[in-house]
Amino acid sequence: MRGAGHPERDGSASVDLSALGGPGSQLRRDVVTGQPSPAALAAARSGAWVARRGRASWRAEPRSIVVTVVAGALAVAGFVVSLAVGDYPIPVAHVVDALLGRPVPGRSGYVVEEIRLPRGLVAMTSGAALALSGGIFQRVARNPLASPDIVGITAGASTAAVAVIVLWAGSSAAVAAGALVGGATTALVIYLAAYRQGVTGYRLILVGIAVGAVLTSVTSYLLVSADLYTVQRASAWLAGGLAGAGWDDVPVLVGATAVLGAAALLLSRQLRLLELDDELAATLGVRVEPARAAVLLVAVALAAIATSVVGPITFVALVAPQIARRLVRERALALVASAAVGGVLVVAADLVARRAFAPTELPAGIVTGVLGAPYLLVLLWRANRVGATG
Amino acid sequence: MSTGGRSPTVLATDRARLLGLVGALALLGLAAGASVLVGTVTVRPGDVWHAYRGWTGTDTDLVVVHLRVPRTITGLLVGVALGLAGTVIQGATRNPLADPSILGISAGAALGSVTGITVFGVTSLGGYVWFAFAGAALAGIAVHVLASAGRIGATPVKLALSGAAVSVFLGSVTAGAGIIDVDLHDRFRFWSVGSLGLADREVTTQLAPFVVAGVVLAVVSGRSLDALALGEDVARSLGQRVALARTVAATSVVLLAGAATAAVGPVAFVGLTAPHAARILVGPGHRWVLPWAAVLAAVLVLGADVVGRVVVQPRELQVGLVTAAFGAPWFVALVRRRRLAQL
Numbered sequence: 107m108r109g110a111g112h113p114e115r116d117g118s119a120s121v122d123l124s125a126l127g128g129p130g131s132q133l134r135r136d137v138v139t140g141q142p143s144p145a146a147l148a149a150a151r152s153g154a155w156v157a158r159r160g161r162a163s164w165r166a167e168p169r170s171i172v173v174t175v176v177a178g179a180l181a182v183a184g185f186v187v188s189l190a191v192g193d194y195p196i197p198v199a200h201v202v203d204a205l206l207g208r209p210v211p212g213r214s215g216y217v218v219e220e221i222r223l224p225r226g227l228v229a230m231t232s233g234a235a236l237a238l239s240g241g242i243f244q245r246v247a248r249n250p251l252a253s254p255d256i257v258g259i260t261a262g263a264s265t266a267a268v269a270v271i272v273l274w275a276g277s278s279a280a281v282a283a284g285a286l287v288g289g290a291t292t293a294l295v296i297y298l299a300a301y302r303q304g305v306t307g308y309r310l311i312l313v314g315i316a317v318g319a320v321l322t323s324v325t326s327y328l329l330v331s332a333d334l335y336t337v338q339r340a341s342a343w344l345a346g347g348l349a350g351a352g353w354d355d356v357p358v359l360v361g362a363t364a365v366l367g368a369a370a371l372l373l374s375r376q377l378r379l380l381e382l383d384d385e386l387a388a389t390l391g392v393r394v395e396p397a398r399a400a401v402l403l404v405a406v407a408l409a410a411i412a413t414s415v416v417g418p419i420t421f422v423a424l425v426a427p428q429i430a431r432r433l434v435r436e437r438a439l440a441l442v443a444s445a446a447v448g449g450v451l452v453v454a455a456d457l458v459a460r461r462a463f464a465p466t467e468l469p470a471g472i473v474t475g476v477l478g479a480p481y482l483l484v485l486l487w488r489a490n491r492v493g494a495t496g
Numbered sequence: 497m498s499t500g501g502r503s504p505t506v507l508a509t510d511r512a513r514l515l516g517l518v519g520a521l522a523l524l525g526l527a528a529g530a531s532v533l534v535g536t537v538t539v540r541p542g543d544v545w546h547a548y549r550g551w552t553g554t555d556t557d558l559v560v561v562h563l564r565v566p567r568t569i570t571g572l573l574v575g576v577a578l579g580l581a582g583t584v585i586q587g588a589t590r591n592p593l594a595d596p597s598i599l600g601i602s603a604g605a606a607l608g609s610v611t612g613i614t615v616f617g618v619t620s621l622g623g624y625v626w627f628a629f630a631g632a633a634l635a636g637i638a639v640h641v642l643a644s645a646g647r648i649g650a651t652p653v654k655l656a657l658s659g660a661a662v663s664v665f666l667g668s669v670t671a672g673a674g675i676i677d678v679d680l681h682d683r684f685r686f687w688s689v690g691s692l693g694l695a696d697r698e699v700t701t702q703l704a705p706f707v708v709a710g711v712v713l714a715v716v717s718g719r720s721l722d723a724l725a726l727g728e729d730v731a732r733s734l735g736q737r738v739a740l741a742r743t744v745a746a747t748s749v750v751l752l753a754g755a756a757t758a759a760v761g762p763v764a765f766v767g768l769t770a771p772h773a774a775r776i777l778v779g780p781g782h783r784w785v786l787p788w789a790a791v792l793a794a795v796l797v798l799g800a801d802v803v804g805r806v807v808v809q810p811r812e813l814q815v816g817l818v819t820a821a822f823g824a825p826w827f828v829a830l831v832r833r834r835r836l837a838q839l
Contacts, residue, residue, distance in 0.1 A: 256657070256660050311657060312827075313828050317828075319824060320824040323764065326688045326814075327689060330689075475664075475672065
């Protein structure tokens with residue numbers, strides 16, 4: 107078997123999983139019980155590239171790399187296009203010039219640098235952050251439907267943000283901070299409520315749904331109790347969009363996503379093992395609860411930070427990892443591919459939102475909601491069908 | 497449906513259950529009385545008598561006749577409707593976590609109502625309630641079909657997830673419509689969480705016939721639900737026509753939950769908690785669970801409404817918010833208690 111190495115003999119926890127026929131994440135599994143079929147487990151994996159250095163090993167699928175590169179290229183292309191189109195159209199050549207720092211005629215330089223460039227960066231980064239978050243949730247919960255939107259984290263961020271707007275008439279920075287705190291607190295509450303000698307996948311989801319329902323009601327109450335102007339401001343935030351994205355948003359978002367993304371990649375081994383089965387993971391040397399808590403922390407932080415900057419952009423966290431998974435197929439964790447796909451999705455959604463009903467600008471969250479949801483339903487149908495026979 | 501075998505039913509004989517039901521009805525009477533009397537405008541029992549017997553058109557008379565009493569009656573109807581709908585759903589899907597709002601039916605009814613009001617310009621409840629039914633039916637069908645895909649069929653978790661996903665989808669469509677039509681958004685925000693404050697006499701009189709029809713269907717399906725609880729195969733061997741039973745059950749749910757949601761907006765968790773409380777008290781037989789759940793749900797709705805009116809005076813917490821605040825911890829406790837893989 108290509109790529110099969112030797113398992114560590116010193117009793118440490120780093121076992122080369124290719125000996126098992128590959129890690130569990132790509133296996134078809136039952137949606138409820140999370141068990142991969144024996145056939146899938148035994149299926150040989152081929153083509154994996156494994157890099158080793160001392161005790162550390164890294165594996166990557168060629169297909170995953172290809173998908174990531176293509177998605178990344180698409181994201182960049184979309185990014186450049188989004189810089190060119192708009193109410194003030196700019197030829198692509200000028201866009202490239204402006205990006206490279208060469209002098210550009212007219213106001214193009216200003217438009218590109220001050221308005222569209224930060225917006226594009228925010229779009230790509232928030233998409234990547236949301237997709238990463240969703241990918242981690244789906245693996246921890248062993249369910250393709252788990253995502254911060256459905257499990258109540260986004261609802262928590264939304265309620266806090268609306269509360270800041272309605273109760274304290276907060277500034278944008280205060281709203282963003284509120285959303286962050288709200289998302290994190292909600293995640294903590296859900297985790298604690300679902301904790302019973304550990305947090306199993308479906309308990310987490312179900313508790314999340316209940317908590318999300320309560321938070322949505324609170325948000326509705328806040329919207330009812332405010333005057334029309336405040337309501338419009340809150341509703342604009344709730345729709346989720348990139349309209350106000352500027353340079354002050356970029357450093358925090360990009361920095362946090364980079365750090366948390368790196369953390370996710372470092373934890374990818376634990377993530378892979380957590381996705382198999384709790385008992386199996388424990389036998390393989392993973393301390394299950396701490397690993398799960400750490401991984402969920404990263405996922406929640408990613409979702410909360412992205413939501414605090416761009417508002418609740420629904421379905422990206424749910425759909426992007428699934429798209430990446432389908433493209434990469436027999437793949438590795440596909441976290442990086444998910445992030446790239448997420449970036450493409452948000453950039454494209456923002457483009458559509460800006461231009462579809464020009465000159466009216468829709469919020470990007472509505473576009474992802476309306477377009478993403480039917481796809482979600484198809485995914486759900488397929489996942490339920492395939493999962494049972496896997 | 498198994499109660500887990502942990503605690504025996506509290507009321508074990510038919511006589512006890514009947515007496516208990518009378519007691520529960522008395523409690524309902526108290527709740528209704530509180531609903532009429534409590535609020536920012538002080539109303540005394542004498543004022544109610546005055547409004548109906550010696551009408552002189554004072555402010556209190558108006559409040560009683562046009563606000564309090566319709567509100568109370570609507571709360572009663574909505575409670576009964578949701579309690580029965582929840583019981584029937586839980587029985588028909590053998591899912592203890594079922595509730596019209598969790599399974600997306602409320603969101604479907606909401607979107608249907610919004611469509612009726614905006615696209616077709618129908619503004620009276622008697623008109624757009626039919627759109628609500630259509631929305632509720634379609635959403636329920638979609639959730640059930642989605643969750644049933646696969647060999648295992650519709651487990652509680654899959655149903656809950658499908659319901660949540662469909663609710664989010666329908667919610668974002670409704671929100672999108674609200675963005676495009678700002679006027680709709682302003683009207684709709686008062687309705688996006690269930691509120692009895694919107695109930696006036698017109699709503700009450702138009703709601704009643706649908707609830708009555710739904711109640712009749714629910715009662716009729718009671719016996720078949722007992723059989724279905726034993727499993728499809730056993731039910732068939734007992735002579736039960738499973739498909740017919742399910743259709744009757746589904747129709748009653750759509751009527752009850754759809755009409756209730758069209759009238760006052762989505763009220764969450766009532767359909768979940770009332771049947772469970774009823775089963776704890778009188779056991780799993782639907783002959784008793786149905787009336788008990790109806791009464792308990794009505795008490796819950798009226799009680800939540802009164803609490804909502806009192807807690808943040810002079811403003812008001814909508815009934816949907818209060819029921820969510822009480823219902824969610826119950827739901828969480830349920831999830832923690834049961835071993836769901838077996839259901």
